[in-house]
Amino acid sequence: MESIGDEKRIRALFSEVRFADEQAAPSFTATWHRAQSRALRPRRAFNLSFVTATALLILAMGGLAVWSRYTQPGDMKAVAATAAANFSVKISTQLDEPREDPEISNAAVNAQRRLRTPVRSQALNVARNRQAEQQAKQLANWQSPTSSLLASPSDNLFKSLPQLNENANEMKSFLPNRSNDKEK
Amino acid sequence: MKDDPMEIAELKTELERLHSASFGWALSCCRRDRSDAEEVLQTVYLKIFEGKARFRGESSLKTWLFAVIRKTAATEYRRKLLRTLRLAPETETPPDQIATHEHPASTLERSEEQVYFQRALRTLPRRQREALHLVFYEDLSLREAADVMGVSIGSARQHYERGKRHLRESLSQMEVGYGINWGRKENPSAV
Numbered sequence: 566m567e568s569i570g571d572e573k574r575i576r577a578l579f580s581e582v583r584f585a586d587e588q589a590a591p592s593f594t595a596t597w598h599r600a601q602s603r604a605l606r607p608r609r610a611f612n613l614s615f616v617t618a619t620a621l622l623i624l625a626m627g628g629l630a631v632w633s634r635y636t637q638p639g640d641m642k643a644v645a646a647t648a649a650a651n652f653s654v655k656i657s658t659q660l661d662e663p664r665e666d667p668e669i670s671n672a673a674v675n676a677q678r679r680l681r682t683p684v685r686s687q688a689l690n691v692a693r694n695r696q697a698e699q700q701a702k703q704l705a706n707w708q709s710p711t712s713s714l715l716a717s718p719s720d721n722l723f724k725s726l727p728q729l730n731e732n733a734n735e736m737k738s739f740l741p742n743r744s745n746d747k748e749k
Numbered sequence: 750m751k752d753d754p755m756e757i758a759e760l761k762t763e764l765e766r767l768h769s770a771s772f773g774w775a776l777s778c779c780r781r782d783r784s785d786a787e788e789v790l791q792t793v794y795l796k797i798f799e800g801k802a803r804f805r806g807e808s809s810l811k812t813w814l815f816a817v818i819r820k821t822a823a824t825e826y827r828r829k830l831l832r833t834l835r836l837a838p839e840t841e842t843p844p845d846q847i848a849t850h851e852h853p854a855s856t857l858e859r860s861e862e863q864v865y866f867q868r869a870l871r872t873l874p875r876r877q878r879e880a881l882h883l884v885f886y887e888d889l890s891l892r893e894a895a896d897v898m899g900v901s902i903g904s905a906r907q908h909y910e911r912g913k914r915h916l917r918e919s920l921s922q923m924e925v926g927y928g929i930n931w932g933r934k935e936n937p938s939a940v
Contacts, residue, residue, distance in 0.1 A: 571917055578866045579885035586773040591787055593768040597761065600794035 760797065763810055770887055774815050777882045778822035781867070785829075789822045796821070808896050815883070815897040869919035877912030880905055 764771070772790060779785035793814070796802040802817045804810060870878055876898065883894035895905035 571913070575881070575913065575916065576885050578863065579882070581860075581863055582867075583773055583886050586776060587769045589783070590769045590772040591790075593765045596768070596787065596790055597764075597794055600791045600798055603791065603795050604798050 757798070760804070764794070764797070764814070767811055767814060770811070771814060771818060773886060774882070775818050775822060777878065777886070778819050779826070780871070785822075785825065789818060789825055792825065793817050793821050809893070811887075812889070812893050812896045815887070816899065819879070819897060819899075865920060865923045869916055869923065872919055873912055873915055876900075876908045877915060880908040881912045881916065884909055 771793075772786060775786035775789045775793075776783065779789055793802065796817065797804075804813050807813070808816075870881075873881070879898055880894055883889045883897055884891065889897070891905050891909060892902055894909070895902045898905055898908075900908075
């Protein structure tokens with residue numbers, strides 16, 4: 566009974582609120598027209614955060630591209646420089662000899678220049694092969710600094726096989742006489 | 750929706766019929782903030798106009814419209830909260846507390862009991878407030894209220910019952926101080 570009375574009371578209070586809201590409600594036409602004008606209004610094409618994120622991404626990718634472009638040739642140059650330093654004497658003697666001749670023509674110089682690139686690459690290959698050989702040798706000859714600690718005077722005992730026949734013969738004297746047991 | 754002017758005209762008539770109820774519901778979803786409620790209602794009409802919100806006849810138009818209003822209000826609330834947190838961290842007050850921009854005159858006109866009632870309503874959890882509003886204010890059944898709230902009927906019933914109990918309790922506490930006869934048993938023999 567009490568709860569029904571409460572419900573009625575709540576309903577009455579809500580209907581009071583509804584009445585007040587109805588009085589204060591904006592007209593439908595005005596709201597509808599404002600919504601329509603919002604629909605017709607040109608919207609901002611880009612979201613600011615989206616633009617910022619895209620710009621950052623493009624910058625990062627551009628930076629990466631520039632970095633990769635300028636770092637890779639540098640490394641190649643460094644390799645070439647080291648290889649060239651090893652064989653600079655040899656190459657220079659091979660290439661510079663004709664230059665010292667004052668009678669040599671420009672055409673011959675150009676031809677030698679054209680030859681310079683394959684010669685240099687060949688020299689680089691030779692240098693690389695030699696370096697690889699040296700490294701392989703070093704690896705093959707490498708010994709652990711603690712390998713001497715593993716060696717002991719009783720290594721022969723562990724490394725050689727035991728002679729089983731001899732041991733068995735020696736053990737026979739200690740075994741009980743089985744034939745005597747059977748007779749009993 | 751834009752391609753079919755007949756359909757939109759028909760819908761417009763229905764929306765006009767439901768406009769004041771929609772505004773009341775928008776007010777409730779926006780914590781009685783009038784300007785927010787108007788903004789939400791505009792956005793809802795815009796969604797319908799642009800065809801982003803489409804009525805497929807799966808429920809009654811009123812239930813569908815109220816569900817759209819509720820969802821839009823929640824989105825707007827989240828957006829407003831985010832904007833408040835991002836732009837003005839020093840004035841960090843949740844919109845829940847900023848809300849009630851009611852005209853002072855209208856507040857004065859109200860009865861004392863109504864003021865306490867509004868205050869008690871504001872203390873209720875959102876779901877309970879919604880359930881009570883939909884049932885008592887909008888005269889919806891619990892099934893329809895559940896559809897609008899996007900919950901099962903059992904859950905809606907629970908929110909409704911708890912809301913009613915909490916409302917009664919808060920009003921009873923208030924009446925102690927102000928002598929309002931809330932929940933008084935009718936006594937016909939009393940003169």
